[in-house]
Amino acid sequence: MAGELVLLDFWPSPFGMRSRIALAEKGIPYEYREEDLRNKSDLLLQMNPVHKKIPVLIHNGKPVCESVIQVQYIDEVWHDKAPLIPSDPYQRAVARFWVDFIDKKIYELGSKIWKTKGEEQANAKKEFIECLKLLEGELGDKTYFGGESLGYVDVALVPFYSW
Numbered sequence: 083m084a085g086e087l088v089l090l091d092f093w094p095s096p097f098g099m100r101s102r103i104a105l106a107e108k109g110i111p112y113e114y115r116e117e118d119l120r121n122k123s124d125l126l127l128q129m130n131p132v133h134k135k136i137p138v139l140i141h142n143g144k145p146v147c148e149s150v151i152q153v154q155y156i157d158e159v160w161h162d163k164a165p166l167i168p169s170d171p172y173q174r175a176v177a178r179f180w181v182d183f184i185d186k187k188i189y190e191l192g193s194k195i196w197k198t199k200g201e202e203q204a205n206a207k208k209e210f211i212e213c214l215k216l217l218e219g220e221l222g223d224k225t226y227f228g229g230e231s232l233g234y235v236d237v238a239l240v241p242f243y244s245w
Contacts, residue, residue: 085142087140089113089138090126093116096241098136101156103232107164108157108164119136129147130145149238150185166232177227177228194206
């Protein structure tokens with residue numbers, strides 16, 4: 083399922099990093115196109131007319147939007163290289179739960195820490211640390227969330243590490 087593969091992205095985007103990590107882990111070559119978010123390209127607006135945001139993965143002229151969907155797509159198309167999503171249905175459901183948790187809690191609280199001050203910020207920091215403790219408990223003594231190799235939950239979380 084080779085073909086033209088283009089990623090429209092903005093280098094510091096943690097969401098775009100997810101796709102870049104998944105592509106790198108699988109060794110998939112692609113063209114990277116940096117977007118100016120203040121002056122979005124016609125290609126970005128054409129490929130993501132609903133949200134008009136990055137990242138957009140374009141495979142053979144067809145857009146795939148939203149980072150977790152892109153990671154799933156990359157894993158499904160190039161399933162023979164470094165699988166990211168568990169094959170077991172229960173383990174896959176568990177991984178999806180934690181990715182959803184990362185998007186709803188880690189991202190939201192991290193944003194709140196950056197955007198607020200005072201008591202609201204202090205409360206967000208406390209809740210953020212509690213969420214990290216939950217993730218740490220899930221990771222346990224494993225090297226990666228999925229066990230011995232980088233997986234879906236790791237790809238979703240790693241870009242937020244700098245927060």
